Amino acid sequence: MNHQIFEPNNDLASLVKCYWTLESSKEDTPERNTIVPDGCMKLIFHYGDLYKHYPEDGSSISLPKCFLIGQLTKPYEVEPTGKTSTFFVCFHPNGFLPFASFPIKEMENTAVPLDKLFGNEGIEIGQEILTANSTSERINLIEDFLLRQLADNKNVDNILESTVETILTANGSLSVDELSKQNNINRRQLVRKFSSHIGLSPKQLSKTIRLQATLKKLLNSDVSSLTDLAYENEYYDQAHFIKDFKEFTGLTPKEFYGDHLKMSLIFDSKD
Known part of the structure; x- marks a missing residue:
């Protein structure tokens, strides 16, 4: 490819x-x-x-x-x-x-x-x-x-733009409450904005961004342990990491590794 x-x-x-x-x-x-x-x-x-x-x-x-x-x-x-x-x-x-x-x-x-x-x-x-x-x-x-x-064009929603930037900068590691506090907006209002403007909740986007960051590390780094990789990307534990991984890929990290991983990242957006 x-x-x-x-x-x-x-x-x-x-x-x-x-x-x-x-x-x-x-x-x-x-x-x-x-x-x-x-x-x-x-x-x-x-x-x-x-x-x-x-x-x-x-x-x-x-x-x-x-x-x-x-x-x-x-x-x-x-x-x-x-x-x-x-x-x-x-x-x-x-x-x-x-x-x-x-x-x-x-x-x-x-x-x-x-x-x-x-x-x-x-x-x-x-x-x-x-x-x-x-x-x-x-x-x-x-x-x-x-x-x-x-x-x-509608006016840019500065709060939404700022919150998305916060999620990207933090690689999806912040909770919705933390995002609400940092961007000075009520949690319920933030969730509504995300649903109508992005099509995902703040939690869904954060989970997606965190997994993408993890996949790129899995591809580009010499990963000695999936447990270390999970903690490095601020998952609670390896079980949490595997659960999110399977939700978005349909496979465990070990099953997904190799050519499957490389091709999937080619098909996704670039840095």
Whole structure:
């Protein structure tokens, strides 16, 4: 798998985390992969062959060529049907709200076709990106499209933005009460804001960010003990770590380690 990461335009940097591409031949592509929740919604454009999704009921669904993947709260199984050539727009946890045409919570664990989000404009931008000749052209197209969508942008919610930044800085280790206190907002109000603006509760986003930080350490560090890794990332104990790990990946840390881990991190948002 070859992947590249690109920075957004300054006018979109508060909403868009990055753009990235993923490409491979059929021979380089794994049969099936688990996408692990990372707190970021993504626009996905398959200018290569389609992917299939495998829900928990054992069925298979062909994903659209162009869609938004809502907030994930559980592992999301996908499989390529051929050559992978994909362009991603990765939003910050609170970054998709200005573009949402219906409640973000309703998009949870769902692939939403672009026509449902943006009508005919969604169909048009999808076709333009699929037929573009280069990544730079795709980035220019999507940035022009998103900036047009921002014409009626709502004001930035400073408290929400500050709380998300606190979660990211602390790698998800703070409790909801601590987040409420640090950002001077009532706990119940904070939970409501997160649900409507991000599609996750503060606790869910914190658990997601903490697990992502742990996965990256598991991949990039010489980990001598899973117990040490659990304590280093401020889990109560190894049992707590394994419980959260299985919730988001469907596997234990030992089962998930190796190529499975590497591929899952490739499919998730980048630092």
